[in-house]
Amino acid sequence: MMEPEAGTAVGEPQRYFFVHLQKTGGTALYQRLRDQFGVDAVYPTPEDQGSPRAVIDTDFLAQRFSAHRDRLRVITGHFPLCTADLLGVPFSTFTVLRDPVDRTLSFLRHQRMIEDRFAASELEEIYAERGLHDLVDNHMVKMLSLTTDEMTAGTMTPMTFDRSRLDTAKHNLAERIDVFGLQEHFDEFCGEIAARFAWNLGRPRFANRTPGLDASADLRARIADDNRYDVELYRFAADLWEERSRRRHHGARAT
Numbered sequence: 001m002m003e004p005e006a007g008t009a010v011g012e013p014q015r016y017f018f019v020h021l022q023k024t025g026g027t028a029l030y031q032r033l034r035d036q037f038g039v040d041a042v043y044p045t046p047e048d049q050g051s052p053r054a055v056i057d058t059d060f061l062a063q064r065f066s067a068h069r070d071r072l073r074v075i076t077g078h079f080p081l082c083t084a085d086l087l088g089v090p091f092s093t094f095t096v097l098r099d100p101v102d103r104t105l106s107f108l109r110h111q112r113m114i115e116d117r118f119a120a121s122e123l124e125e126i127y128a129e130r131g132l133h134d135l136v137d138n139h140m141v142k143m144l145s146l147t148t149d150e151m152t153a154g155t156m157t158p159m160t161f162d163r164s165r166l167d168t169a170k171h172n173l174a175e176r177i178d179v180f181g182l183q184e185h186f187d188e189f190c191g192e193i194a195a196r197f198a199w200n201l202g203r204p205r206f207a208n209r210t211p212g213l214d215a216s217a218d219l220r221a222r223i224a225d226d227n228r229y230d231v232e233l234y235r236f237a238a239d240l241w242e243e244r245s246r247r248r249h250h251g252a253r254a255t
Contacts, residue, residue, distance in 0.1 A: 012090070013073060014073070014092065015073055015074070015075070015089060015090070015092070016073065016075070016091060016092050016093070016094065017074075017075045017083075017091035017092070017093045017094075018030070018074065018075065018076040018095065019079070019080070019081050019093060019094070019095035019143055019144070019177070020055075020076050020077055020078055020095070021078075021095060021097060021098070021139065021140055022078055022103070022107055022135065022139065023103045023106040023107045023110065024097065024098045024103065024183045025096055025098075025186045026076070026096060028204070028205040029190065029201075029205075030042065030076050032190070032201040032202055032204075032205055033074050033076065033201070035200075035201060035202045036200060036201055036202075037073050037074055040071055041071055041073040041074060042072075042073070042074045042076065043064065043065070043068075043072050043075045043076060043077065044064075044076070044077060045064075045068070045072075048064060054077065055076075055077035055078050056077070056078050056079070056154050056155050056156065058079060058086060058151065058154045061075070061077065061079065061083065062086055062087065065087050075087070078154075078155050079154060079155065080142065080144070080146040080151060080154065080155060080157075081093065081095075081144050081146070081177070082147050082148045083148075083154070085148050086148060092178045092179075092197065093176065093177050093178050094177065094178055094179040094180060094181075094193055095144075095173075095180050095181075096180065096181045096183055096186065096189060097140055097173075097180065097182055097183065097233075097234055097237045098183035098184075099183075099184075100139075100140065100224070100227040100230035100234055101220050101223045101224050101231075102183075103139070103140075104127075104136055105219075105220075105223070107135070108123045108126045108127055109123070111132065123215050123219060124216070124219050127222070127223070134156045134157075135155065135156070136226075136227075137161075137226055137227060138159075138161050138227050138228075138229045138230045139155075139230065140233055141161060141166055141229045141230055141233050142157075142159050144168075144172045144177075144233075145165050145166075145169040145172060161229045165229065166229045166232060166233060170233060170236050173236070179192060179193050180237065180241070181193075181241070182237065182238060182241055185241070187204060188245075192248075
C-alpha cells in the first residue's frame with residue numbers, strides 16, 4: 001500500500017488534482033487514470049460524463065465532491081488550479097502544457113469537428129468567433145494564475161492579462177504544481193508521474209485526436225501575438241522542464 005504523502009490530512013486518502021489544459025493530451029491521461037484508480041474514483045465519474053457542467057462548472061464539481069468524497073481520489077476537468085483550494089482537502093497537483101499556437105490550432109480543428117456551424121469553415125473563420133476566446137486567449141496563464149476570489153465562471157471567467165498575471169502563473173507552475181510535463185514529451189511525463197506517485201498507468205492511450213488542417217503563417221502569427229503571455233509561459237515551462245530533466249537524469253546516473 002502506498003504511504004500518504006507529506007501534507008495529507010490524517011484519516012484522508014491521498015488525492016490528486018489534474019489541471020487539464022485543453023488540447024494537451026489530457027483525455028488520454030484521464031483514461032489511464034481510470035485504469036489506475038477505477039472509474040468511480042476519478043472525476044468525472046461515469047454518471048457525470050457527457051455533461052459539459054461536469055468539466056467546467058466549479059459549483060457542480062464542489063457538490064459532486066461533497067457527495068462522493070469518500071471514493072473520489074482524482075479530480076480532472078478543465079478547472080483552474082485554484083479550484084483545488086475550494087474542495088477543502090489537500091491535493092497533489094499535475095498538469096501538461098503545450099505550445100500555445102499548436103494548442104489553439106488543435107482547439108480550432110476540434111471545434112470544426114464537433115460544431116455543425118463550423119463544419120465548412122476555414123480555421124481563420126473559426127478563430128474570428130469571439131465567443132470562443134475565453135477558452136483560447138492565454139488559456140494556460142489563466143488556468144494557472146486565477147484565484148478563488150477572482151473566479152466567477154471557472155475557466156470562462158473574463159480576465160485582463162499583464163506581466164503580473166504572467167508572473168503569478170510562472171510562480172504557480174514552479175512552486176504549486178507538483179509535476180508538470182510538455183505535450184511533445186507526453187510519454188515521458190506519464191512515466192514521471194507514474195514513478196512519482198507509484199502508479200501503473202498501463203499502455204499509452206490516444207483520444208480526441210484532430211485531423212490535420214493547414215494553418216496559414218498569418219494565422220499562426222496572429223495566434224502567437226494574441227497569446228503572447230502563453231508563449232512566454234511556455235518558454236519558461238520548457239526551460240524549467242529541461243533543467244529538471246537534466247537533474248533527474250544526473251541523479252539516475254549518480255545512483
